[in-house]
Amino acid sequence: MADTERWEPILAAVGIRATNQRLLVLDALAAHRLPVSAQRVHAELQDRGERTGLTTVYRALASMTEAGLVHAFTHAGEAVYRLCGSAEHHHLVCRVCGLVAEREEKDLVDGFRAEEVYGICAACAER
């Protein structure tokens, strides 16, 4: 059981209410480097002994995504989420290993505001 309180200022900063459930979801997300699904977050919270409902996890992720705190990706037909250091950037998402890298470069492509780049990372490519 980590100190969920540390996320309060984060939620306050983006202007959404810092409820206990949202703090728990944030805390669960922070424990992963790879994006995770809503169901996975829910399962982990259950294992931890929390009684947070699945519906609530979905809504927490939706509001936090909208607020820009979290980024949503698609992997194998399901939505997966990842806590991200906000700001202007795009993501490189490997289709094979799921790894995500954040990039700052502007104008990756002429006049197209890139948000997510799906492909295959160098490591997975040589196999």
Added chain:
Amino acid sequence: MADTERWEPILAAVGIRATNQRLLVLDALAAHRLPVSAQRVHAELQDRGERTGLTTVYRALASMTEAGLVHAFTHAGEAVYRLCGSAEHHHLVCRVCGLVAEREEKDLVDGFRAEEVYGICAACAER
């Protein structure tokens, strides 16, 4: 009712059987510039008076995607497909208007084999 026969060599080239249903699906795809969903393809075939089943449309799209004839994207939680001029390239997909552009440039990003770039196109950006 277009001449579906023109697709036969295409299917033969990628090594999958040129069944009547697959030809119909290809023909339906070819009528669109934007990616379309399996359900949409199925509906259009129904309207045309074909009795192709939805299951078959899904399977046809899957096999053709695997064969590289068709490219699959994700839009609003559903899979959408687009006929594409094969070869090595990546796609720019606008999240707003759904427009897809094919690009040939290699190494869009250092050592990352980009396949799909999701973002916002120039036209949609200024609104």
Added chain:
DNA sequence: CATGATAACGACAACGATTTTCATTCCAGC
């Protein structure tokens, strides 16, 4: 501290896209 408006919760039902099942039909090669 009590109160009331509002946002958030959570259990459950409902939805919708996709996949599985399984019996039937089609095709290519013998």
Added chain:
DNA sequence: GCTGGAATGAAAATCGTTGTCGTTATCATG
């Protein structure tokens, strides 16, 4: 013309996600 494997299609099953609705927490005020 047979025959085996691939393809088809109708219906049921799956499964992630969203809607419903009564309950509860939160926050600003009196």
